[in-house]
Amino acid sequence: MHLSALYRFPLKSCKPEPLQQAAFDGLGLAGDRRWMLVDEASGRFFTQRALPQMSQLAVLWNAKGGVTLSAPGLSPLDVPLPQDIETNLRGVTVWRDTLRVPDAGDEAARWVSEFLGKPTRMVHLPDERARWLPSGYGAIEDRVSFADGFPLLLIGQGSLDDLSSRIGRPQEMLRFRPNLVVEGAEPFAEDSWKRIRIGTMEFRLLKGCSRCILTTIDPATGERNADREPLTTLKTYREREGEIWFGQNMVNDGPGVLEVGMEVVVLE
Incomplete structure (x- = not known):
């Protein structure tokens, strides 16, 4: 498994900045x-x-x-x-x-x-x-910027490929606005991960990411999909207790630097 993409979102809910290398600090990806x-x-x-x-x-x-x-x-x-x-x-x-x-x-x-x-x-x-994480998640020192609830979002490329095949057309990863994309794992393998290492950095995966109407907006045009995809298909197999899950929220343990291509190792 390896890190296949890195994205920074400097201004909340606006366009991402694709990166080849990124530094991480106490609030996640620097500048995110x-x-x-x-x-x-x-x-x-x-x-x-x-x-x-x-x-x-x-x-x-x-x-x-x-x-x-x-x-x-x-x-x-x-x-x-x-x-x-x-x-x-x-x-x-x-x-x-x-x-x-x-x-x-x-x-x-x-x-x-x-x-x-x-x-x-x-x-x-x-x-x-900086803000506190949602109650019940993370360690007492964990903080978050203006992100919805957690510093970082990780998605497996295999999970997106599985979703695209069910919908019948390719889906853009940026509909889901991840910071890190991992390639080489089975679909939704990230659901079971608790700790991973990428390069010399370690990360704790805290909870699945509940998805909303924002995923139906085409990131290239800003237009909503009339068929409400990908939410419509996700609802058929990724709904739990009334919420639709795709991707994993996580925090980094300490500062460091990541680069696209680095190996990803599951520790727990």
Whole structure:
């Protein structure tokens, strides 16, 4: 088995950044989901679930922590890390979590508001303001950025191939927005893994990933599939207690660097 793909999502629910090599820190993949778009009035987070056009917003992360935004019809915009953090905090909500994080400023807000067509602010998550994992999962020191619940998502290529064969047409891996893709395992082998090693890094797999309507959005066009695939087929054989499972949420034990092609070893 080997690591066949790596993806970073610098801005939550926007386009991924394919990587050949990636560093990992205390919040997972460095630069992953450290930025987020929120409703200007309420601070509630935005995602493709309600705003599928977010799938067309491309984001490149840089080593200083800032990002470059680009989208059809708009000039690219460089957004640096917010300064004067303590005087520039905005209250935001991610699912059940409420927190105060630095706002990216008015220029970024104008750009993302024009793109989405509604008053929007862009915010950043410093390491020291990271969220806790969902209750009952992980260790006391585990933290997560603006990701839905866990720092990392792993999917086996065999699992996607199995799904594609059942649907009758190829499905894009990026519908499921993984950070790591593993090739060479049987379909859904990752469901039984508890600990793995890739290169010199070790990871704990904590829970299956429950899938939602976001997987029915074509990552290339931002359009929803009228037949609600792949959810329709997944429901026939991957539903457990009213939820549809595909992929495994996990955390990394300590920092390190991964590279596409590295061997994957199941430890437990």
